[in-house]
Amino acid sequence: MQRMAMVIGIKPEHIPEYKRLHADTWPEILQGITDCNIRNYSIYLKEPENLLFGYWEYHGTDFDADAAKMAADPKTQEWWDICMPMQEPLETRKEGEWWAMMEEVFHHD
Numbered sequence: 001m002q003r004m005a006m007v008i009g010i011k012p013e014h015i016p017e018y019k020r021l022h023a024d025t026w027p028e029i030l031q032g033i034t035d036c037n038i039r040n041y042s043i044y045l046k047e048p049e050n051l052l053f054g055y056w057e058y059h060g061t062d063f064d065a066d067a068a069k070m071a072a073d074p075k076t077q078e079w080w081d082i083c084m085p086m087q088e089p090l091e092t093r094k095e096g097e098w099w100a101m102m103e104e105v106f107h108h109d
Contacts, residue, residue, distance in 0.1 A: 002058040003107065006099035009088030010050050018052075018086050019045075028075040036066040052087070054099060 010018060023086065033041055037060030044053045060066050070076050084098070093100035 002063070003064075003104055004056055004058055005102040005104065007090065007102060008052050008054075008099045009090060010045070010052050011088055012047075013087055014049070014086035015045065015047070018083065021082065024077060026075065029079050031082050032070055032073050032076055036060070036070045038066075050088075052099075060061045 038056045039059055041056035089098055090100045
């Protein structure tokens with residue numbers, strides 16, 4: 001299992017709608033997350049900085065392949081078309097990233 005985390009900004013005017021969407025996430029999206037070997041997935045909001053922090057545990061053997069599988073799914077693309085305009089990627093993210101991936105520097109069970 002690999003713990004993974006990421007961060008992105010969110011436009012303040014979209015926070016209520018983003019919360020509403022994620023309180024009633026489409027079943028196909030939830031199934032897609034599971035099918036791509038992602039478990040224990042959470043997104044947190046930090047206001048007033050308007051940052052979203054995402055965390056999950058990856059239980060597969062090829063994250064890049066599972067991420068590509070998720071990205072190719074038409075329902076996921078539809079979900080992203082709704083959510084992505086609400087988000088503000090960090091200027092410091094790596095090339096090719098939307099959410100900026102984070103380095104784990106501490107863990108304790």
